[in-house]
Amino acid sequence: MKIGKDGVSKEEYTKGKSLKSRFGKFSAKEFYFLVFIVILTSVSVVAVVVLTPTEHNEASNNEVSICYDKCRLTLVETIPENLTYPHGSPVHMDTYDSWSKLIDGASERIDIGSFYWTMRQEDVVEDPSAWKGEAIFQKLLDAGSTIDIRIAQNNNTDPMMMKDTEILASKGAASVRTLDFPRLLGAGIIHTKLMMADTSAFYVGSANFDWRALTQVKELGIMVSDCPCMAKDLQKIFDVYWILGEEGAVVPSEWPAELSTEINMDNPVALADAGLNETMYISVAPPAFLPDGRTSDLAAVLNIIDSAEEFIYISVMDYFPTTLYQEHNIYWPLIDDSLRAAAFERGVQVRLMPSWWRYSSNNMKAYLKSLESISSAVDDKVQVKLFEVPIVTPEQASIPYSRVNHNKYMVTEKTALITTSNWSGDYFINTAGVSVIVSQTEGSEPTEKNIHVQVKAIFERDWNSPYAKFLNLTES
Template structure:
């Protein structure tokens, strides 16, 4: 049975130490006689009480921010780390925005930059690989060229050379299936271009997949987002992610999550281990890393993961990261995801899973937060999803000051593009509020948080900034661009 989410205690919920009792006046003379008769016992009792009060009071306090595991900083680490982070996205061919609309580095360009900058190592966590368009033999489309070019660069790694040194490429992928045989990675492994391991989530959880999309280069740079290792993710599917460059502290932290995938891919054991300190982190929801982002914004950041058994000591669960982001919103929550269900949908019978849905309802009803959901609609969408979206939308009321709006994003498709399987969809997985930017790799149904691997990046602005352009504002502008585009349609 998939593991269910159990909300954690609030940060302020700490245990209280027991108070010591004082003898009354009626008993004081008798006690003094006993103390005189047995002074060593009294001294031992007094020492024990002192130790309990001294150490007990400190034990029950909230844990301070600890020193980073890799060294540096003080015990209460307030170091600020430089990090260049930018949004990257894939805009499908034929999806055209008006002049002046926000535009960012493409996923293809971001991956090219990572390959260009790699000197020693490249680690990739992926769901599946179809960069060569081998799964679409009947489709003759020039939009496959970018994927083919990326794959060629991977395959050429078997040779190396003076200008292109051979990299240590490691790929942790979800276990291949008849639907996703991963012929690309078989070819890379057989030619010595990369070392590949497959992670069987059914072995550990009874279901689920490795759904993470992650690149890590030289422990300095990384990509995290919605784009699979698929040619369609570059030209036929709308994707959103981030490219972090010259960001070693955050990169080393996300590398610990990849290290878990690599361990599971190598392991013959059928159970998740108790992750030791090599996998743990000091940076989380209650103790974030302080980042100087793009030299203009101070942000608190941390990486979250799912499912809970893959969250090593100190790691915030991805669901908790999402819930805390919603709960901390003051004026608005904007969400763009492919699927939204308050259910566990994969299995013999659906199961109710209300955590995110409840958080959105609380935000709108109790705090007056304006909620906007931009959910994808394509030929693989399940119409039953509308029932749950409609129940949220029904709360919208000007009289009650409840503001919930929902739209469907539809990527336009012509007759030729219609022949491309599993293309033409808004595949984004992000959320932005008045202070926080969240970018993840999971769709929003329960399965992705109970038995499927994913990662989220949470970046919170620590104070109001005079800068008109920040990473968070960029993400807000993307949402507003899409929300107000002709491709967004009211749920009705």
């Protein structure tokens, strides 16, 4: 995979925060009406404005909107074959089951944002474990005869990575648009992995549309159900891809107003009617794909790190304080610096668990050693382990680009971020990705139902497993 060369300014990285409303909760009409009453009566008036609930209420900066949908949040995992944990370890919905529920439950439309497609075993190698991918592919073929399916995908150099979508389109089961990032941005790819049904339920996570992601690769995602308020917000992100997939499309200097959002880092949605003490918003990359109000992935990541008071646990496939895929790579320490500052300035425990597999670069160990080397100066607050999915059989060894922990998430004592991006500079500069951020409502008590509590348990299960081993600082 070759990701290109052009970047953006540091100022653009944090673009996407909502603008402060001049009048807070009041609309312009309400404001002038109140002024009129004050003048008319010549007394001080205390006004209570009752907003009619639609999908959510508008909120002033640093407040929350309220979602009146049921909004069920479910963590979704793929645990590869032969990767086992002790009895009583956290268990969550399988990725295959999540995608099946979305497809089977759709009555009008399915939208999919994707990097590449290898759902059939003939796309990779023949192996019995490909059956889940084959089944999902057939479900899409069948569903496409009665509902609309739209797929936005990357323009991959390997035609076999787009063969499945070619078949879906040729059989009339899906409309497919391909994003050419080198033409649109001069570099980059779409690395998003999302599926949405009827603008009501969706999956966002690490799993590619690849049969290996259902049986041979460790994945983590989140399924949000019965939640039009958030699905409609995600729809705007998919619409950006769909627009840019049109022939001759260009990235506009200003995105249409209908793609703007009021749901962001400063104004998350409170899932009140779901009985959850949680808020949620969705962030995206790259900066060029940010309509008004949308939080950037980098802004979300840095805000979560900078807000942590107790711990920061991170599980990503790759961790580099550099770019990796540029023609001339650059040092890019924004996240690395924030982690060091969290440990040094606030005493926050930082645990980082990248993946190690047959395609890993030894250079990653050098950067990890550098980060962990400060631990002795910060009361051992920085720890690093590498997670390795074992290759148990000769058949598994013959499956390329498999047997890896592909998770991409961060969790603190109050927030979980589940993303589609690895952590090197490229994924924040010119790569399309999506993150779902779920936080505990301020002032509430955490319970086992909270997403961040469940994600923490997943991290600790993996961290304490025999598959995760401490980085040896003396290792060459």
